[in-house]
Amino acid sequence: MLNNKLYFIYMAKVLTSRAENYAQWYNDLVIKADLAENSAVRGCMVIKPYGYAIWEKMQRALDDMFKETGHQNAYFPLFIPKSFFSKEAAHVEGFAKECAVVTHYRLMNDPDGKGVVVDPDAKLEEELIVRPTSETIIWNTYRNWIQSYRDLPIKINQWANVVRWEMRTRLFLRTAEFLWQEGHTAHATKQEALEETETMLKVYAKFAEEWMAMPVVQGYKTESERFAGALETMTIEALMQDGKALQSGTSHFLGQNFAKAFDVTFTNQEGKIESVWATSWGVSTRLMGALVMSHSDDNGLVLPPKLAPIQVVIVPIYKKLEELDQINGVADKIVAELKQLGISVKYDNDDKRKPGWKFAEYELKGVPLRLAIGPRDLQNGTCELARRDTLTKEIVPLEGIGSKAVSLLADIQSNIFKKALDFREANTTVVDDYEEFKKLLDDKGGFFLCHWDGSAETEERVKNETKATIRCIPLEGPTEPGKCMVTGKPSARRVLFARSY
RNA sequence: CGGGGUGUAGCGCAGUCCGGUAGCGCACUACGUUCGGGACGUAGGGGUCGGAAGUUCGAAUCUUCUCACCCCGACCA
Known part of the structure; x- marks a missing residue:
């Protein structure tokens, strides 16, 4: 009765297949899996609860890693005075073409009675730029925080939204507004800033590989691909299933460029005045796109267990409500056991949906493990376990289901990493x-x-x-x-x- | 921002050429039968035809303008 693996029979396809049209497959999947959708605002997306839950898990893991490496969170303004932007030449050059600008601060009723218009009398003295990145406002602030080598290093991260007015957008991969974290550090020596740049790249690589199960190539950008204003840009590059690379995180050594532009100096131990050395580093909701394109298949998302909002879903199979009552009793115990082990589990005993529908739905949403319990299982003390990554099922005893789930989740995590790594090596x-x-x-x-x-x-x-x-x-x-x-x-x-x- | 395409019920589409007052599938509601891979039957409900202006007795359909989205380029994380 054990280990009788069955293979899935596929029903109605809701997704365009990857072979047919990879770009369409991606768009379909992001929408059908309830990750995000286009909004009423051009180029801006709505991240839906299921998608945001994944992002929150990413944030949590990254934030913990930032804290472990000695960083603190802070928050700087969304608006940046226009004059700040003109201080670092390369930086202006890089971002000038895609900035949203606030010019007025008040609306008024349209004199013609057609809704509201911008009040022409409410023009700002100095226009404000909606941040495309925060180096300028942060370095302008750091000037006031740094006098002596004793004030260094400053190692700050902020979780924020930024706006880059993109011509052509795609959900998660490129949107006009996106969510990210940006780290901004200030150091007394070049060496220390270089080390920080590399440390944070390693953090990103570790996160990509251990949490997202996405192998990445670490390296230096060439001069032409560098961040505007950086002396050196380090990157993690991942390979998507269609054979295209996706830049998934960057860490920049900014030298003394921003310190000089914003006049941030400190007195060293010898009493001499020096400019501060800087780094910045970031990853964004683009990682969501990377996650989707690294592992998913024609049936839907495949999520790494470490980032899956639901790691195990339990589906009851029954004809009569009395049967459901019995299954509820068994399922509640399993839920308790799995929760005890730190597994996020959902018991879907919604009577309004049928098992087949639920199977397809959770497969589309990439839930790593599915556990089905029906009348036969009640008799035999078993359940059916299906894993999303291999699309295989087996009948297992309920006895020891907790440890079985723990080891299967770990196995799925390493299996999808290995699969992605094999793909990258083959390509x-x-x-x-x-x-x-x-x-x-x-x-x-x-x-x-x-x-x-x-x-x-x-x-x-x-x-x-x-x-x-x-x-x-x-x-x-x-x-x-x-x-x-x-x-x-x-x-x-x-x-x-x-x-x- | 250039080239192409599409906007009709929540979703996917037909109807547009040739103007006559809107239809199909899924979804939704109720009831019954079902339930181990997106069930079936019967009966229902739902639409400013993307928006504005125009032509006409009459516009989803013709004209002009406009907005949004998708695909391909240029730019970028």
């Missing part, structure tokens, strides 16, 4: 010939490890000719020197190319 190609690179980019996609001569011209040429960009100069991986695949000039090491989101 990472070492190429030395530019023509072959172009061909494989179209035929196969994925990551490419190639030699590059280090020039922005070559990088630009590859981008124009193939739409592929250098995702990063990896921290790990092959480091043997060679010849640039495009120009044949010497190359210190291979870099990671891909088409990206």
